[in-house]
Amino acid sequence: xxxxxxxxxxxxxxxxxxxxxxxxxxxxxxxxxxxxxxxxxxxxxxxxxxxxxxxxxxxxxxxxxxxxxxxxxxxxxxxxxxxxxxxxxxxxxxxxxxxxxxxxxxxxxxxxxxxxxxxxxxxxxxxxxxxxxxxxxxxxxxxxxxxxxxxxxxxxxxxxxxxxxxxxxxxxxxxxxxxxxxxxxxxxxxxxxxxxxxxxxxxxxxxxxxxxxxxxxxxx
Amino acid sequence: xxxxxxxxxxxxxxxxxxxxxxxxxxxxxxxxxxxxxxxxxxxxxxxxxxxxxxxxxxxxxxxxxxxxxxxxxxxxxxxxxxxxxxxxxxxxxxxxxxxxxxxxxxxxxxxxxxxxxxxxxxxxxxxxxxxxxxxxxxxxxxxxxxxxxxxxxxxxxxxxxxxxxxxxxxxxxxxxxxxxxxxxxxxxxxxxxxxxxxxxxxxxxxxxxxxxxxxxxxxxxxx
Numbered sequence: 001x002x003x004x005x006x007x008x009x010x011x012x013x014x015x016x017x018x019x020x021x022x023x024x025x026x027x028x029x030x031x032x033x034x035x036x037x038x039x040x041x042x043x044x045x046x047x048x049x050x051x052x053x054x055x056x057x058x059x060x061x062x063x064x065x066x067x068x069x070x071x072x073x074x075x076x077x078x079x080x081x082x083x084x085x086x087x088x089x090x091x092x093x094x095x096x097x098x099x100x101x102x103x104x105x106x107x108x109x110x111x112x113x114x115x116x117x118x119x120x121x122x123x124x125x126x127x128x129x130x131x132x133x134x135x136x137x138x139x140x141x142x143x144x145x146x147x148x149x150x151x152x153x154x155x156x157x158x159x160x161x162x163x164x165x166x167x168x169x170x171x172x173x174x175x176x177x178x179x180x181x182x183x184x185x186x187x188x189x190x191x192x193x194x195x196x197x198x199x200x201x202x203x204x205x206x207x208x209x210x211x212x213x214x215x216x217x218x219x220x
Numbered sequence: 221x222x223x224x225x226x227x228x229x230x231x232x233x234x235x236x237x238x239x240x241x242x243x244x245x246x247x248x249x250x251x252x253x254x255x256x257x258x259x260x261x262x263x264x265x266x267x268x269x270x271x272x273x274x275x276x277x278x279x280x281x282x283x284x285x286x287x288x289x290x291x292x293x294x295x296x297x298x299x300x301x302x303x304x305x306x307x308x309x310x311x312x313x314x315x316x317x318x319x320x321x322x323x324x325x326x327x328x329x330x331x332x333x334x335x336x337x338x339x340x341x342x343x344x345x346x347x348x349x350x351x352x353x354x355x356x357x358x359x360x361x362x363x364x365x366x367x368x369x370x371x372x373x374x375x376x377x378x379x380x381x382x383x384x385x386x387x388x389x390x391x392x393x394x395x396x397x398x399x400x401x402x403x404x405x406x407x408x409x410x411x412x413x414x415x416x417x418x419x420x421x422x423x424x425x426x427x428x429x430x431x432x433x434x435x436x437x438x439x440x441x442x443x
Binding site for chain 2: 146147150151153154155156159160163164166167168170171174175178194195198201202205206209213216217219
C-alpha cells in the first residue's frame with residue numbers, strides 16, 4: 001500500500017510537473033532577487049551564500065508542500081483517500097518522501113544558476129556537500145510535510161503554513177547554514193559533526209511524530 | 221454553571237495567592253541582598269525565572285493535554301490545552317519583556333540571541349501560529365485536532381531549538397540562573413519561594429481559564 005501511494009504521488013507530479021516547475025521558477029526568482037539586492041564583493045557574498053541558499057530552499061519547500069497537499073483538496077480527493085482502509089501514517093510518509101524527491105530535483109536544477117549568478121565557487125568536497133544536502137532536505141521536508149498536513153484543511157492554510165513552519169524549522173535552518181558554510185571553506189568533519197547530529201535528530205523525531213500523529217490529524 | 225469564585229475553595233485560593241504574591245514582591249524588594257555587579261537589575265530574576273518556569277510548564281501541559289485529547293477523544297482536554305496555551309503565552313510574553321529589561325544594563329543591549337531567550341521567542345512565535353490556527357482555522361472539530369498536534373510538535377521541538385541556538389552562539393554567556401542552585405541561602409530561599417508562588421498562581425489561573433472557556437463553549441453551542 002505504501003508503494004502504491006508513493007507511486008500515485010510521483011505519477012501525479014511527473015504527469016503535470018506542477019510542483020517541481022513552480023518550485024524551480026520561484027527558486028530562480030529568489031536567486032535573482034538575492035543577486036540584485038546584494039551588489040557587494042564575492043567574498044562577502046560567499047559568507048552569506050549558505051544562509052541565502054537554505055532560505056531559498058525553505059521558501060521553495062513551502063510552495064512545494066502547499067501544492068502537493070492542496071491538489072488533494074480538489075474534488076475532495078483527500079476525504080476519499082483517508083476513507084480508504086490504509087494506515088494513514090503512510091500518507092505522511094509518502095508525502096514526505098515525494099516532497100524530498102521534488103525538492104532534491106529542484107535543487108539539482110537550481111544549483112548552477114545559484115553559484116553562477118552569485119559568482120561563488122563550488123565547494124571543494126562536492127560529495128560531502130551532496131550527502132549533507134540530501135539529509136537536510138529530508139529534515140526540512142519531514143517538518144514541512146507534517147505542518148502542511150495540519151494546515152492543509154484549515155481555512156487560511158496558505159498563511160498558516162509558513163507562520164507555523166518557519167519557527168519550527170529554525171533549528172534545521174541554523175544547522176544547514178553551519179554545515180554548508182563549513183563545507184564551503186573546507187572545515188573538517190569534527191567542526192560540523194554536532195550540526196549533522198541535530199539534522200539526524202530532526203529526521204528521526206519528526207519522522208516518528210509525523211507518522212504517529214497523522215492518523216489522529218486526519219480523522220473525520 | 222456557578223461563577224468560579226462562588227466556590228469557597230477557589231475564593232480562599234485567590235485571597236491566599238494574592239496575599240502571597242504581595243508578600244513576594246515586598247520580600248524581593250526589601251529583604252533580598254544586592255548583587256554587587258547587578259544592583260537592582262538582578263531583582264528582576266525573582267520574576268523572570270519563575271515566569272519562564274510557568275511558561276514552559278504551561279506549554280508542557282498543552283502537550284500532555286494534546287496527547288490525552290487524541291487518546292481519550294474528550295473535549296475537556298481540548299479546553300485544558302487551550303487554557304494552558306493562553307496562560308503559557310502570557311507568561312512567555314513576561315519573559316520576553318523582563319529578559320531585555322535585565323539585559324540592557326548588564327550586557328549593554330536588550331537582545332544578544334541568548335539561547336534561553338531565543339528558544340522562548342521561537343516558541344512564542346509558534347504559539348502565535350497556534351492561536352491564529354484556533355481563530356482562523358475554520359471547521360471547529362478539525363481545529364481542535366490541529367491545535368493538539370501543534371501543541372505536541374511545538375514542545376517536542378523545544379530541546380532541538382535550544383541545543384541548536386546554544387551551539388549557534390557559543391560565545392554568548394548563559395543567564396546567571398544556571399548557578400542559582402549555588403547561590404547563598406538569602407538569594408536561593410526567596411527565589412524558590414517566588415517560584416512556588418508563581419506555580420500556585422498558575423494552577424489557579426488554569427482552573428479559572430478552563431472554567432471560563434467551558435462556559436463560553438456552552439454558550440456558543442446553545443446559540
